[in-house]
Amino acid sequence: MSEFKHKLVVGLEIHVHLCTKSKIFCGCELEYGATANTRVCPVCLGMPGSLPVMNKRAYEFAVMVGLALNCEIARFTKWDRKNYYYPDLPKNYQISQYDMPLAEHGYIEIPLEGGKSKKIRITRAHLEEDAGKNVHSTGNYSQVDLNRAGTPLLEIVTEPDLNSPAEVKALAVELQRIVRYLGVSEADMQKGHMRFEPNVNLVIDIGGKEVKTPIVEIKNLNSFRAVERSVEYEIHRQLDEFGETGKTMGMGNKSTRGWDDVNHVTVLQREKEEAHDYRYFPDPDLSPVELSDEWLGDIKSRLCELPLQMQMRFVNEYGLSEYDAGVLTGDRTTAEFFDNAVKAGGDSKRLCNLITQAGLKMANEKGCSLAELGFSAEDTAELAKMVEAGDVNTTAANTILEKMTELGEGPRSIAEKFNLIQKNDAGELEGIVDEILAANPDVVEQIRSGDKKSGKARSFLMGQVMQKTKGQANPKIVSEILAKKLG
Ligand SMILES: [Zn+2]
Structure with a gap:
């Protein structure tokens, strides 16, 4: 590896599937794993004469994310056609937002090690429809499944503010937490609900003068590990390439690369980024979207406390460690359950131990959430108070929590019924x-x-x-x- 002094510069483009019941411009049901081409209609198949109608819920979900990312929300937007030809796009155009995205100029705060955080600027976020999928699973030919065509897709673009592979991964993870907290996406990476495309290059210091390596866009990453590893790999590859060729950023040498998850290398896809001419023009079939004060106010009222804010509050107000606060805020229902139990008077550290050591373990075994185990935050607080008072020991407390799930009774009656009250005399x-x-x-x-x-x-x-x-x-x-x- 070359030994140039360098700084990594990464901007991210993220695509998120929104979990509405139906597609963005037609009534077809969104169902992952359905038999190919069974969730289609004339609109998403692009039949002549069919008319799209905007799914209001999809728009609201997108605005919620824009608000959570501290963006300015556009009060007027329109839909544009992005024209290109590809087998998974029978209409030959994709409906998107070109020059008037619904959200702009925001930021996302990402957690870094040691309780620190960093703000990454958001350039824009816009809504579009996903294309279908080409399937290459049988024989010497490809098939097209259009079930996915028309899935509401939120594209989020960040400024190049990320400076390490760990930061890139942290942003990906944080965004997943945010959209799940908001309830606007399942954000299941294995189902392709989130896809990441980092734009990576280096600023290299050559004797006090700074030069930049050509930007590489890594396409379609669908795991956090791939995001982190591919960026890490690009650092070394770009340093080596610069050492050999001295090539710096200039007109026309941006390239796209894919990630080979088996060999852990990026592979060149296109050397020169073609100057695509998508011939964008406003979609004549869809009316512009005007966001009234009332509608925006209604959408704002559906927001919740965001995961990182909650995590920091658990550390600062409840005295938890970074690690414990991170575990408890991993999903919204667990975080809220814990928060309610503390507010009901339980000691925060006792509750943290009960929930992380016994509660989440049970939830995991049963494949449900903590809140679905059947006991209330108030009863859990009561149990924590019993431990605090020396009425039961910690081992008994874990047993009591299990019995609370089975029997649906309060902690004190269970402790008495099963002789778990501690002898303090x-x-x-x-x-x-x-x-x-x-x-x-x-x-x-x-x-x-x-x-x-x-x-x-x-x-x-x-x-x-x-x-x-x-x-x-x-x-x-x-x-x-x-x-x-x-x-
Ligand atoms: Zn349809």
Whole structure:
């Protein structure tokens, strides 16, 4: 690898499928995995004479994302035809927004290591329709599936403000969290709901003078790992290429490359970016969109607290670690459940432990969300208070949470029903300790003589007390009694 001093510069283009019930300009149902060409009609097939009608919900979803990305929202937009010919586009044009995107000039805040964050500027976001899909699965020919044609697709373009592969990945992950919080996309990468195209180049310092390497656009990445790795790979490849050819950014040498996920290399697709002439013109079949104050206000009222804000609030107000706050804000229902439980009076760290160690584990096993396990945030707060008060120990608390799922009862009645209330009565526990000591004179002797195995002997006695009390003795009190009696 060449040893030039360099800085990475990346801008991202992201496509997000919006999860409306039907397509953007017709009533066809959006269903992933349906039999090929069964979710189509004259509109999305591009039959002459068919008329598109805008899906209002899709537009609202797109505006919600624009607002969450701190963009200026256009009050007037129109639809344009982007003309090109391809088998998966039978109309020979794609309906898009060309010079009047619905959102512009925003930013997204992305979390970085050590609790820091960085603002990445958003250039624009616009709505368009997705094309169909060419399938190359059988024989010596290709097939076209048009079920996907007409899926509402939000294109988001960032400024080149990203300066490391980790930052590029962080943006991808954060955007996924945002659209899921807003409920506007399932953002399932494996189903192609999100696709990323980084524009990558380097600023190289040659003896105090800065030059830029030609921009490479990496096409169609559909996993976070591919996003991070492909950018990492491009750094090395562009440094090597610059070392060999000295080629710098200029007219006409932008290229596109694909990511080979098996060999972990980018592969050249097109050397020169053709000056595409898409002959954009306003779609004569669709009326422009005017966003009234009332409509915009209605859309704004559907926004929620965003994941990163919530994560930072959990750290600053509830004293959680970055890591725990990140786990709890991984999805909106878990974050809100935890937040409600804290507001119901539970200690935040106890609740965090209960939820991350027992709750999320159960949810994962059952394949549902935390909120769907059947117990309330209030009952979980009550359980945390019981642990705090020493009524139950942490092991019992996890068991109680499981029983709450099965039985649908509150924590206190379950603790009583299953004898999980902790014994805190020092007098009662002292009597039990005395019995155990009397039954094990040799062990007591071993500890008093200062044998090097006395630590193990103490644990044995503790185990005996726990066994005798069926695990209900408060271990802290027992250990104090043992210390008093054995020195
Ligand atoms: Zn249709």
